[in-house]
Amino acid sequence: MQIRVLQRSVLPGFGLTMGVTVFYLGLIVLLPLAALVLKSATVPWQQFWDTVCDPRVMASYRLSFGASLIAAAVNAVFGFIVAWVLVRYSFPGRKLVDAMVDLPFALPTAVSGIALTALYAPGGWLGRWLTPLGIPAAYCRLGVVIALTFIGMPFVVRTLQPALEDLDPELEEAAASLGASRLQTFRRVLLPGILPALLTGFALAFARGLGEYGSVVFIAGNMPMKTEIAPLLIITKLEQYDYAGATAIAVVMLSASFLLLLAINMLQWWSRRHSE
Amino acid sequence: MSIAVEHISKTFGRFVALDDVSLTVDTGELVALLGPSGSGKTTLLRIIAGLEQPDRGSGPIRFHDEDVAQCNVGDRHVGFVFQHYALFRHMSVFENVAFGLRVRPRKLRPSKAAIKTKVHRLLELVQLDFLANRYPNQLSGGQRQRVALARALAMEPKVLLLDEPFGALDAKVRQELRRWLRRLHEEIHVTSVFVTHDQDEALELADRVLVMNAGRIEQVGTPDEVFHHPRTQFVMNFLGQVNRFHGRLEQGKVHFASLSLDWPNHDSVRTQPAQVFVRPHDCEVDVCRNGHSCFQATVTHVHSAGPNVRLELRAESGESLCAEVSQERYRELGVAVGSQVYIAPREVKVFAGEAG
Numbered sequence: 001m002q003i004r005v006l007q008r009s010v011l012p013g014f015g016l017t018m019g020v021t022v023f024y025l026g027l028i029v030l031l032p033l034a035a036l037v038l039k040s041a042t043v044p045w046q047q048f049w050d051t052v053c054d055p056r057v058m059a060s061y062r063l064s065f066g067a068s069l070i071a072a073a074v075n076a077v078f079g080f081i082v083a084w085v086l087v088r089y090s091f092p093g094r095k096l097v098d099a100m101v102d103l104p105f106a107l108p109t110a111v112s113g114i115a116l117t118a119l120y121a122p123g124g125w126l127g128r129w130l131t132p133l134g135i136p137a138a139y140c141r142l143g144v145v146i147a148l149t150f151i152g153m154p155f156v157v158r159t160l161q162p163a164l165e166d167l168d169p170e171l172e173e174a175a176a177s178l179g180a181s182r183l184q185t186f187r188r189v190l191l192p193g194i195l196p197a198l199l200t201g202f203a204l205a206f207a208r209g210l211g212e213y214g215s216v217v218f219i220a221g222n223m224p225m226k227t228e229i230a231p232l233l234i235i236t237k238l239e240q241y242d243y244a245g246a247t248a249i250a251v252v253m254l255s256a257s258f259l260l261l262l263a264i265n266m267l268q269w270w271s272r273r274h275s276e
Numbered sequence: 277m278s279i280a281v282e283h284i285s286k287t288f289g290r291f292v293a294l295d296d297v298s299l300t301v302d303t304g305e306l307v308a309l310l311g312p313s314g315s316g317k318t319t320l321l322r323i324i325a326g327l328e329q330p331d332r333g334s335g336p337i338r339f340h341d342e343d344v345a346q347c348n349v350g351d352r353h354v355g356f357v358f359q360h361y362a363l364f365r366h367m368s369v370f371e372n373v374a375f376g377l378r379v380r381p382r383k384l385r386p387s388k389a390a391i392k393t394k395v396h397r398l399l400e401l402v403q404l405d406f407l408a409n410r411y412p413n414q415l416s417g418g419q420r421q422r423v424a425l426a427r428a429l430a431m432e433p434k435v436l437l438l439d440e441p442f443g444a445l446d447a448k449v450r451q452e453l454r455r456w457l458r459r460l461h462e463e464i465h466v467t468s469v470f471v472t473h474d475q476d477e478a479l480e481l482a483d484r485v486l487v488m489n490a491g492r493i494e495q496v497g498t499p500d501e502v503f504h505h506p507r508t509q510f511v512m513n514f515l516g517q518v519n520r521f522h523g524r525l526e527q528g529k530v531h532f533a534s535l536s537l538d539w540p541n542h543d544s545v546r547t548q549p550a551q552v553f554v555r556p557h558d559c560e561v562d563v564c565r566n567g568h569s570c571f572q573a574t575v576t577h578v579h580s581a582g583p584n585v586r587l588e589l590r591a592e593s594g595e596s597l598c599a600e601v602s603q604e605r606y607r608e609l610g611v612a613v614g615s616q617v618y619i620a621p622r623e624v625k626v627f628a629g630e631a632g
Binding site for chain 1: 325326327348349350353354355356358360362363364365366375376379380427428430431
């Protein structure tokens with residue numbers, strides 16, 4: 001394979017920066033992951049398979065991936081609206097709202113978990129109104145989705161903002177002058193333009209949701225087979241000194257998320273193929 | 277399709293972009309809105325298109341006697357061409373041009389085959405059929421603008437509006453596209469209005485030119501009229517190179533730069549300030565007084581590259597000015613920086629009053 005420098009830069013140092021990149025990624029990302037895989041490799045195949053296929057583990061995978069996907073999807077829709085409002089309109093307090101978007105980043109996740117639980121628990125401010133309607137929010141799967149939505153929101157907003165700022169309002173005017181309806185303008189002109197950024201935001205929010213632990217365990221209730229997320233199972237196994245079982249669950253999660261993220265990246269590459 | 281807008285005003289906050297502007301464009305005419313940036317020309321174009329709403333109390337916007345002021349942009353059936361093309365990046369050239377046809381309601385939408393034929397015909401018209409499958413980022417600026425034009429023409433607009441269509445292109449491509457657009461207009465004859473700050477473009481391309489300044493229309497006329505018979509100081513100043521002198525009108529004479537010329541139009545006894553304009557090519561240059569009324573000047577700079585030679589001069593009364601002579605005449609005169617010359621204005625324009 002031939003190494004090709006895409007664009008000659010006035011700054012030299014491809015060799016050095018590439019070396020640093022490989023070393024840094026190796027040290028920070030690959031080494032811990034390799035240790036994880038190696039550790040799980042010490043487990044006999046049968047035991048590995050039994051651990052992973054345990055109904056309780058399978059249920060936690062379904063919940064973790066399902067809730068993360070739903071939360072990321074919810075964020076993709078509403079995060080888009082937030083980003084749109086922040087970019088396109090100026091209103092008093094815009095800077096304040098803009099800063100608020102980052103709060104889920106900054107808050108210790110346990111704090112947000114406790115806050116959300118207090119809010120949605122049957123006696124909480126919101127739970128008090130939701131429970132009589134037959135919508136239990138805390139201590140059920142909905143609670144997991146709520147926590148993951150909270151955690152993932154900034155990813156979508158922050159990745160969409162620059163893309164929306166880039167989007168020329170003239171494009172919408174052009175579409176309108178050509179007779180396109182508002183829906184057509186959105187679907188055929190706006191959406192394809194921001195799809196790569198939207199997918200990035202979705203992927204980030206999704207990945208964050210998969211790994212999230214702190215905020216979820218408070219609101220989920222952690223009932224086996226029902227509201228137990230995979231990271232919690234890993235912690236449980238660790239507490240029982242079952243390192244092999246913990247790494248087995250982790251390796252499956254890791255592979256699945258890698259494949260999903262790869263797929264999203266391919267989709268993104270495909271949707272970006274004609275933009276400059 | 278004729279256009280008539282009456283008493284249009286538009287303010288953005290405190291800024292008055294348009295101040296009671298009226299304009300008519302006849303069917304099949306090509307009209308240029310010419311003015312410096314901030315003169316309101318683009319705002320006027322966008323109001324005609326429906327991309328901008330005029331202030332309340334503005335008059336009607338009529339397309340062929342039908343008031344469209346309440347219609348939104350999609351219902352006005354105008355083709356709008358943007359300065360920066362506004363092509364859809366994720367669509368091929370073909371898809372861009374087909375867009376206006378494909379978004380029509382199902383009942384009015386042509387068949388796939390009809391769309392294909394039509395788009396290829398339009399791409400042939402703009403001489404880009406061979407690029408149908410390319411994407412906008414693979415085209416040059418001139419090609420992109422022609423795609424944008426084809427896209428606007430696809431919906432068979434009754435009116436074509438172009439906002440600085442060649443503004444983002446380099447000089448050579450501009451000239452080519454200008455001629456090409458003139459030919460295209462002769463071919464399809466759609467009523468067209470274009471905005472430009474480039475006087476050459478306006479004078480060369482348009483049937484009529486509308487000169488705008490500070491939200492008002494200064495003058496409307498054929499390119500010949502506005503260039504040779506400017507009605508205001510602004511138009512005189514804006515169109516072409518011009519030398520300006522501060523002078524005065526006195527008893528049927530105009531005095532400027534140590535010259536006095538008869539000015540019979542002014543018969544008031546009262547002395548009045550006046551602005552005197554002389555175009556560089558109307559300045560006759562000689563090395564000696566040759567009988568004409570003339571004034572003395574010193575050559576300060578010579579630009580000899582080009583079809584004509586431009587001499588920068590300082591009059592003995594202190595004003596700097598510029599004169600244009602042919603290469604032949606320049607060699608004949610044999611002047612250089614520092615030479616003393618005599619300037620005899622062949623034609624002067626005088627506007628009474630202070631500088632405006």
